[in-house]
Amino acid sequence: MPGRAPASTTLARALAPRFALLLLAVVVARVGRLAEHRLPEPVGGPLGEVLAAALVAVLVLVVRPRTRALMAAAVGFGLCAAVELLRLTPWPQALADRWPPLAPVLDAAFSPAGLLWSAVGAALGAVAGAAVARGVSRGRVRDGHHT
Template identity: 75%
Template sequence: MPGRVPTSDALARTLARAFAPRFALLLLAVVVARVGRLAERRLPEPWGDAVGDVLAAALVAVLVLVVRPRTRALTAGLVGFALCAAFEVSRLTPLPQDLAERWPALDPLLGAAFSPAGLLWAAVGAVVGVAAGVAVVRAVSRGRPRGGHHT
């Protein structure tokens, strides 16, 4: 007998299993981005920049998990840190200033000077982002039925 055609219920469960972690991570990314922007604008210095740097790196780590939800936590954290560290080190070159002059809308993102503390905050943020991402994926995975019918 040929393979069975999945019912709409089975298809819905399969899609939910496939996309629920990614959707939850995307929501987490939106929240992290919004809180990071608020922190940079509303907290006094030096706290605003520090919290903003932590949450920017957390956002990058979470976005790695959005793109590939099954990425190992260590890998996602290392990628998040590496990207943020590269960005921070790029501030030692004229590239960010050139880009900000060419596209003024990028100035708030690119305008800051290099800060060694930014590398530390990026490491902290990568750990925070991965921890939050893993917790969200586990919570979503625990909340879904593993098969069968439920009422």
């Protein structure tokens, strides 16, 4: 049919924002780990928390690329705040003992400042992620690949 894109083109269009967001997530995760492990604690700790929350917000957009930045930030912050508040209980240690890959996420003590850093990071991650998804989608429209 004239005017209809082949299924493979439609699939590529649908997946392009997700691939770009996944790439952003990998970069954010890597920079966050480097910040936590290579920078002095007064800088690396908060920057690591900001980037961890940014990662969560970006991952929200990977799952649903058309999510508004405000909603991605709210979900990202909510998840990070839940983890931060969970640290007030004995559960993080029990969970980390049962499944060691959780230890890096749950090993810190509760920090009220962590809630602030999580809010900042979730907002930054959501804005950056939404911009990437929008830019990839618009770039494909501008290049004539979108019908």
